[in-house]
Amino acid sequence: MTTIGIIIGSTRPGRVGADVAAWVAERARRTDVEVDLVDLATLGLPFLDEPEPAASGIYRHEHTRAWARRVRSFDAVVLVTAEYNGAFPAPLKNALDFLGPEWANLPATVVAYGNSSSGSRAATALLPVLVGLGMLPAGPVLLGLRDRLTEHGLAFLPHDDAAVASALDRLLGLAHALEPLRITRAEPQAPVEAVA
Template sequence: MTRIGIILGSTRPGRRGEQVARWVLDAAARRGDAEFDLIDLRAHPLPHLDEAVPPMFGPSEHAHTRAWAERIAPFDGFVIVTPEYNGGIPGVLKNALDHLFEQWNDKAVGFVSYGAGGGARAVVQLRSVCSALGLADVGYQVAVSVVTDFENHTTFVPGEHHAVALAKTLDQLLAWSTALAPLRSATTLVTS
C-alpha cells in the first residue's frame, strides 16, 4: 500500500500547525487507499545543516541525520503542512529538507499551508526547493487563513471548501505517488 508522510513543518511554541496537521491526518486516514503517518519535526531535532559532505554525495556521518533518513525513506509521498513566516517557509523545515537528498527523490509532494494570506508565499518557495530535491509537487493545495479559519484566532475550524481542496490534493498526490513508483523501484535496483 502507498505510504504518505504528513510533515508538520513548524516547531514553534504555540504553533497552529498541529491542529491543521491532525485535521489532514484524520481526513486522509478515512480514505482507506493509503497509509498516512504524521511526522512532527519536533520529534526530529536537527542542528543547522552540520554535514561536511552534501547529502547527494554520500551517507551522513551523524546519527541524527541517519535517523532522519530512516524516518523519511519508506514513504512514497508527502504532505507538507507549513506556516508562512515573514513571506517564507520556516527555517526548521528548510533545514530538515536540506539534510537529505535521495530519500526525497522520485516521490510526490502536496502542500497544506497556513498564514494571514493562506501561506501561499511559503508554498511558492517550497515548490522550488522540492523540485531541486527531486520531489514532484502536485498542483492542488490547501491554503488556510489564520485570520478567518481559526475561531478566536486559536481553534482551527476548517470550512467545507478546505475539505474539498484537501480531497483533491490527496487524490492527485496518491496518483502521482503511484505513477512514480517504477522510478523509485529502478533507483532501488541500481543502488542495491
C-alpha cells in the same frame, strides 16, 4: 499500502501547524493509506551538520541516517507549513536540506497557512526547493487563518475538505505512477573512513 509522510514544518510554541496536520492526516487515512505524522519540533534534527553534500547520500550521523530511512518509507509527502515573513520556517528548510536522494521522485503537496496571504508566499517559496530536490509538486492547498481561527481553535470551512481531498487524490495518483522510480532508491550510506 501507500505511506504518506505528513511533516509539520513549524516548531514554535503556540503554532497551529499540528492542528492543521492532524486535520490533513484524518482526511488522508484510507484503507489503502498509512500516515506517518512527523513533527519537526520533536524529531531532534540539529542544524545541518553533515560534512558531505546531501546529494551524495553519504551520512555520517545516525540522526541523519534515521531521518533518511524514515523519508525512504514515504510514497508521498505533505508539507504543512506556516508562512513567516513571506516564506516557510527555517526548521522545514533544515529538514529538507539534510537529505538528497531520498527526496527524488517523491510527490509532494504543500498545505500552507497564514494570515495576509493564506500561506501562498510560503508555498511559492517552497516550490523551487522541492523541484531542486527532484520532488514532484502536486499543487498547494492554502488556508487563510483569519477565516478559520475561533475562540475554540481552528474551524475548517466546507470547501477546505474538498480542496484537501482533491490534493490527496492527485498526490496518491502521482505516488502510484512514480512507484517504479522510488523502488530503486539506495539505502543511506555511512562514510567510508580513510585507511591510515
